[in-house]
Amino acid sequence: MAKGRSVFTSESVTEGHPDKLADQISDGLLDAALTGDPHSRVAIKTLVTTGVVFVAGEMTTQATVDVPAITRETIRDVGYTRAKYGFDCDTCSIITSIDRQSPDIAMGVDTGGAGDQGMMFGFACKETPELMPMPIDMAHRLVRRLSEMRRSGRLPFLRPDGKSQVTVQYENGRPIRIDTVVVSTQHAPSVGTDELRRELEEHVIRAVIPEELRDRNTRIHINPTGRFVIGGPQGDTGLTGRKIIVDTYGGYAHHGGGAFSGKDPTKVDRSAAYMARYIAKNIVAAGLASHCEIQVAYAIGIRKPVSVFVETFGTERIPVSTIELLVNKHFDLSPLEIIRELELMQDSPGRKSTRPRSSARRSARNETARGAGEGEAMDATQGDVKDIGLAAKGRTRIDWADGQMPVLRSIRERFAREKPLKGLRLAACLHVTSETANLAVTLAAGGAIVRLCASNPLSTQDDVAASLVAHHGIQVFAIKGEDNETYYRHILQALEGGPHLTMDDGADLVSVLHSRQRDPLPGIIGGTEETTTGVVRLTSMAKEGVLAYPIIAVNDAMTKHFFDNRYGTGQSTLDGIIRATNLLIAGLNVVIAGYGWCGRGVAMRARGLGALVIVTEIDPVKALEAALDGYQVMPMDEAARLGDIFITLTGDKHVLGRRHFETMKDGAVLANSGHFNVEIDIPTLHDLAGGRAQRLRDYVDQYTLPSGRRINLLGEGRLINLAAAEGHPAAVMDMSFANQALSAEYLARDGRGLQRLVHPVPPAIDREIARLKLQSLGIRIDALTSEQQAYLSSWSEGT
DSSP, X not given: OOSSEEEEEEEEEOTTXXXXXXXXXXXXXXXXXXXXXXXXXXXXXEEXXXXXXXXXXXXXXXXXXXXXXXXXXXXXXXXXXXGGGTOOTTTOEEEEXXXXXXHHHHHHHTTTOBSSOEEEEXXXXXXXXXXXXXXXXXXXXXXXXXXXXXXXXXXXXXXEEEEEEEEEEEETTEEEEEEEEEEEEEEOTTXXXXXXXXXXXXXXXXXXXXXXXXXXXXXXXXXXXXXXOSOHHHHSOEETTTTHHHHTTTTSSXXXXXXXXXXXXXXXXXXXHHHHHHHHHHHHHTTSBSEEEEEEEEOBTOSSOSEEEEEOTTOBSSOHHHHHHHHHHHOOOSHHHHXXXXXXXXXXXXXXXXXXXXXXXXXXXXXXXXXXXXXXXXXXXXXXXXXXGGHHHHHHHHHHXXXXXHHHHHHHHHHHHHOTTTTOXXXXXXXXXXXXXXXXXXXXXXXXXXEEEESSTTOOOHHHHHHHHHHHOOEEEOXXXXXXXXXHHHHHHHTTTOOSEEEESSSHHHHHHHHTOOTTGGGOOEEEEOSHHHHHHHHHHHHTTOOOSOEEEGGGSHHHIIIIIIIIHHHHHHHHHHHXXXXXXXXXXXXXXXXXXXXXXHHHHHHHTTOXXXXXXXXXXXXXHHHHTTOEEOOHHHHHHHOSEEEEOSSSSOSBOHHHHTTSOTTEEXXXXXXXXXXXXXXXXXXHTTTOOEEEETTEEEEEOTTSOEEEEEGGGSBHHHHTSOOSOHHHHXXXXXXXXXXXXXXXXXXXXXXXXXXXXXXXHHHHHHHHHHHHHTOOOOOXXXXXXXXXXXXXXXX
């Protein structure tokens, strides 16, 4: 639609219009053939005129089709029941000329090929809830209302034939008002023009056209000539397929040349037009474009279309080339698959209950596909992301990370060949980053149906989430900065459909499964857990006997925690703090709360940047290790007075609390790299500052205490490496996510035999990942000789 103001007009016709009557007779004969023999091959055309019906075409069927009886029943149902109409069901002549389908055509169709050649179009736009252009949608509504008023007897003077026409005014492509309405209807000679116009305006036009779209300048024309008594086949000869513009988009979009009615589903000029509309609707409903037209072209006897073309008229949210890739990925356009997907045999077009609307019009709205449809198939690629238009940027980030994840890439290549997860639904609650994206793509390559949500409200990379949706067809429910309600809604959405496998980072998904959404539990084979906090929670559940399925503790694999927690957390935590604050770390007192693998890594990296590192611990062994590693070790009460930057990594609650805040230096910086935002007592800090905080930078909230001292909280107390930075480097996550992928494969194969406990990653998986990583780095290692193997396995040799 052009910029500025413009108008567009479309028309529709009632079921009693001669052309639509011809359509319905053809559909009725088709329906009878398909009901008796679903493999019928039918292409029927009908001509109606004064007193005569001529039925011709091709039909190959095992069914008994009584052409005269079905024809007369259809005419009676439409309403031509009295001879004075000039055409009626009992007195009209019926002439038939029906032959069998050409065997030359049958050769191609019988092998699944197209039953015709040609170009078909489908279109959708956001102008109406049905995703149809407003002019044709309103025109259809008017003629349906005319039929309703006639059939119900509320306007007894109406007769079957009728037309409507609607002109819509647009501003910059958006419909803003109805400019003109035209209604013409056949009527009894006894009704006066004034009465007819008054009744139709009140009971038809005003009942259909919303008040907000009408104004004092809207023009209404009802039976413009003043009289319309002679109508139907007596007034105009009708022919099957002649109202192709009415049957499609009212001229708003392209249409193919073939009629829809009277043709069995192998005739792609009908079924492929249905499918093209279905695809266009899914693209628009999924938010990939606001206007979409699909063209498909076939050669007779060939299974696949010779071309597929997508036009979005400049309204696309992602590149059109990407939409074309999605179409090819999600929709099989072979005739047999179209029939199966749209259930065309189950909902054949001539069924009496739907005949008044005509199959052709239903095909244009695609109600045979699955109701009014809100993008069923493409919805599987959507989920809930911030902006699908960010997908191109996200794809670049995913590809960059993939270049640094050779182990996962090699697993993906094998998964693509072997499909070890084929048909399994997998719900994953992980940080939605570029590295996680490559894991999700790997799982999908293995055949899994993946639904992904975020394991932290601030960790999602919105462009990556969009790319997973747009480029890989993976359902993602994650938006950076989502509130608590949205966070848990996304978890519930990830669980829809009932997963067979779960994948968690912090055990929030497992917790929801065991508390708020228990229905899927019987169908779950097993799950994996990515982080220390989650393993602790799940181990507690197992000890209490409430864990409903086995969990693999991916976190505890040597190739995960030894590298991910130490090198990954160490680097990414300092990266997040520096990005958030731009502080010079050298010379500052950095307090590390907790000397587990994550704490070791952060302490090592802080010292490398020149910090004076202080460690606080509750475990004497770890405290001793920190001291021997050269760090100061003391209680947090003492460290609170000395620290410039505090980093919590314990997995516990309120590691920093009121007594610490009250003794900290002015300008102290608090950051958390433990999983949940409870390690710092934020509510107490908030209360001490009088319930106020000042946002100084994107991830810095400054709290001013009564003493005037200022404390700076980073990333709302959430994982600073993901809130303010990009999480662990891809090279480290390569091994972590290799553990996830191979553990999922292990569960798919052996999970049903495992007890409902937390299990270690099988050592063979750990070793294989280390081997693949060394191989990718070009590093070779020694192997034991047979003599050495014998020595290590023997007890007899000694000094």
